[in-house]
Amino acid sequence: MTTALPDSPGALAEALATTGYLADDGLATAGFLALKLGRPLFLEGEAGVGKTAFAQALAAATGSAFVRLQCYEGLDAAQALYDWDFPRQILHLRAAEAAATAAASATGAPPDAAAIEAGLYDRRFLIARPLLQALETSPCVLLVDEVDRADDEFEAFLLEVLAEAAITVPELGRIAAETPPLTVLTSNRTREVHDALKRRCLYHWVEHPGFEREVAILRERLPAVTERLAAQVAAAAGRMRELDLIKPPGVAESIDWAGALVALGARTLDPDLAAATLGAVLKYREDVLRVQATGLDALVAARP
Amino acid sequence: MTGDGGRDVTALLVGFARTLRHAGVAAGPDRVQTMLRAVDALGDVTPGRLYWAGRQTLCAEPDDLAIYDAAFAAYFGGHRPAGDRFVNAAPPPPSIAAPYASGPPGETPETGDEPQVLGLSASTVEILRQRDFALLTPGERDEVRRLLALLGPETAARRSRRRRPARGGEVDPTRTVRAALRHAGEPTRLATRRRGQRPRRLVLLVDVSGSMSPYADALLRFAHAAVRRRPTRTEVFTLGTRLTRITRALRHRDPDAALHAVSVAIPDWHGGTRLADALKAFLDRWGQRGTARGAIVVVFSDGWERGSPDALAAQTHRLSRLAYRLVWVNPHRGKAGFAPLAGGMAAALPHLDDFVAGHTLDALDELVRVIAK
Numbered sequence: 001m002t003t004a005l006p007d008s009p010g011a012l013a014e015a016l017a018t019t020g021y022l023a024d025d026g027l028a029t030a031g032f033l034a035l036k037l038g039r040p041l042f043l044e045g046e047a048g049v050g051k052t053a054f055a056q057a058l059a060a061a062t063g064s065a066f067v068r069l070q071c072y073e074g075l076d077a078a079q080a081l082y083d084w085d086f087p088r089q090i091l092h093l094r095a096a097e098a099a100a101t102a103a104a105s106a107t108g109a110p111p112d113a114a115a116i117e118a119g120l121y122d123r124r125f126l127i128a129r130p131l132l133q134a135l136e137t138s139p140c141v142l143l144v145d146e147v148d149r150a151d152d153e154f155e156a157f158l159l160e161v162l163a164e165a166a167i168t169v170p171e172l173g174r175i176a177a178e179t180p181p182l183t184v185l186t187s188n189r190t191r192e193v194h195d196a197l198k199r200r201c202l203y204h205w206v207e208h209p210g211f212e213r214e215v216a217i218l219r220e221r222l223p224a225v226t227e228r229l230a231a232q233v234a235a236a237a238g239r240m241r242e243l244d245l246i247k248p249p250g251v252a253e254s255i256d257w258a259g260a261l262v263a264l265g266a267r268t269l270d271p272d273l274a275a276a277t278l279g280a281v282l283k284y285r286e287d288v289l290r291v292q293a294t295g296l297d298a299l300v301a302a303r304p
Numbered sequence: 305m306t307g308d309g310g311r312d313v314t315a316l317l318v319g320f321a322r323t324l325r326h327a328g329v330a331a332g333p334d335r336v337q338t339m340l341r342a343v344d345a346l347g348d349v350t351p352g353r354l355y356w357a358g359r360q361t362l363c364a365e366p367d368d369l370a371i372y373d374a375a376f377a378a379y380f381g382g383h384r385p386a387g388d389r390f391v392n393a394a395p396p397p398p399s400i401a402a403p404y405a406s407g408p409p410g411e412t413p414e415t416g417d418e419p420q421v422l423g424l425s426a427s428t429v430e431i432l433r434q435r436d437f438a439l440l441t442p443g444e445r446d447e448v449r450r451l452l453a454l455l456g457p458e459t460a461a462r463r464s465r466r467r468r469p470a471r472g473g474e475v476d477p478t479r480t481v482r483a484a485l486r487h488a489g490e491p492t493r494l495a496t497r498r499r500g501q502r503p504r505r506l507v508l509l510v511d512v513s514g515s516m517s518p519y520a521d522a523l524l525r526f527a528h529a530a531v532r533r534r535p536t537r538t539e540v541f542t543l544g545t546r547l548t549r550i551t552r553a554l555r556h557r558d559p560d561a562a563l564h565a566v567s568v569a570i571p572d573w574h575g576g577t578r579l580a581d582a583l584k585a586f587l588d589r590w591g592q593r594g595t596a597r598g599a600i601v602v603v604f605s606d607g608w609e610r611g612s613p614d615a616l617a618a619q620t621h622r623l624s625r626l627a628y629r630l631v632w633v634n635p636h637r638g639k640a641g642f643a644p645l646a647g648g649m650a651a652a653l654p655h656l657d658d659f660v661a662g663h664t665l666d667a668l669d670e671l672v673r674v675i676a677k
Binding site for chain 2: 246
């Protein structure tokens, strides 16, 4: 199901659009360059601007499998790369032992210890975690989500896997990717990611979409939303982003909000509906108070 | 890219990268290589494509983007393609203002007035430890700087998510079974594990406005010692009329080199203070996202605030809810007759976990103890 790789940023943007993701020029160029140069793509930006969704859309648009590694503190090789399935190995060992003993008593030949041992470290006892999965699946988009949450030692290890597109399991040997996975890393900047890792990557800061693009995204994601409602939600979200809030709404929040309004059967946004559904878009009490103080009437006017 | 045209484009792009480096973006040769490959991969070079290809290959963090935009406009005479908006403050103009009382090493007079600098006796050190940083003679300052470099603030530990092999604690199935495998599947001993300990993140916010200038050098050296102690778990920002992240500059091993790098990085030495705005910038861009969460946050400031005390109270409250401990270091606190009456200080006070002095070496030692608490 591999599709031909897009030959320009525009073509990639179109391919992404067919999967329901509307990328702007910058993001399309970043994705195109990552594909073409075989570099990992390092994405940063406000929460909810669609960094994770971009990786998923990229996988769908290029006909690749999608593998996600969610980083968290304490993530280690056994959770990110591979682990041996020890209980199954013990079961195998016991079964093989019993079979060999039975065979030995029947034929008089001694049990073949080497064969049992070799059978113990078979690929089927290896549990592939996301990084190994990504190497074994080609083509593939690997999303390393929130890499800043992992410990800094993990970065060095990730760097090694990304640079080689291969890993070595001591008992099995080297496992190399047929085609290196297209890697997308995201970070929330809770700490500085190591320079060595960033240097290998293309860097892109994902921004909030402009008004037209946000309307298009809302209509794409929620077919039930009316044009007027989408325009009002996009305009209101845009205004909120200028209000200096603790957590300005991202596209994810405006989609949630529009979804909530659609669920209430709304066709246009009015101040009462906005007041009732503000919780879908603003997640801090201070922010809700601030938006209410600036007036909900002005907020729901259709044009930005 | 082929022929002479290609060479011209290459020269043009390399020149642009050099401009960008001068403006303060760390665009090393390998990044420039990547940019050339990226421009090549894009085919026809339009200004829009050139803009994005350069930005995605030469920049590495949001702070670079505003500088990049300005450099791009200056070098190519154009503007960034319209379409989306990136709200950021104006690019920090490269500033080479030297900090007060920390010129290039060797500038301070070492002969003449202070012949007794070398070989300070124990009692002299004792006295020095209690001298206010603002009142030091140049000779004493050198000695204090040497002692400051010896401080190594260590933060309190928290439980980590990563489990480590330990005696006692919960059973570790993986290690138990792995050990059993070594004995032909016979379980011989239960392996156990426990959650480990990790030091908390330390965030230092140093006020570098005019009223703090007698202390800025000593406090930044304290920050340098902290960064050297735990380079990946310490973040340092300066507060003035704007917020500047100086962690990177402080990673230099040598304190004087680090302080010089800091003085280059800070555009607003000894300007006014807009504490509330600077704190808000920190919280919006770093703190809320995670830098301040569960961290020990230390604010070095005298609390002189030009803006409204209410805004400062609100931001301090916000910070105190994110941080594990919020410590305020005010050099004037150690002076006789001090009362936290400065508008900003009084507003911040209810939200603090600790309020310490930090005007002498002894006071900074006390701060080290508070941080480790």
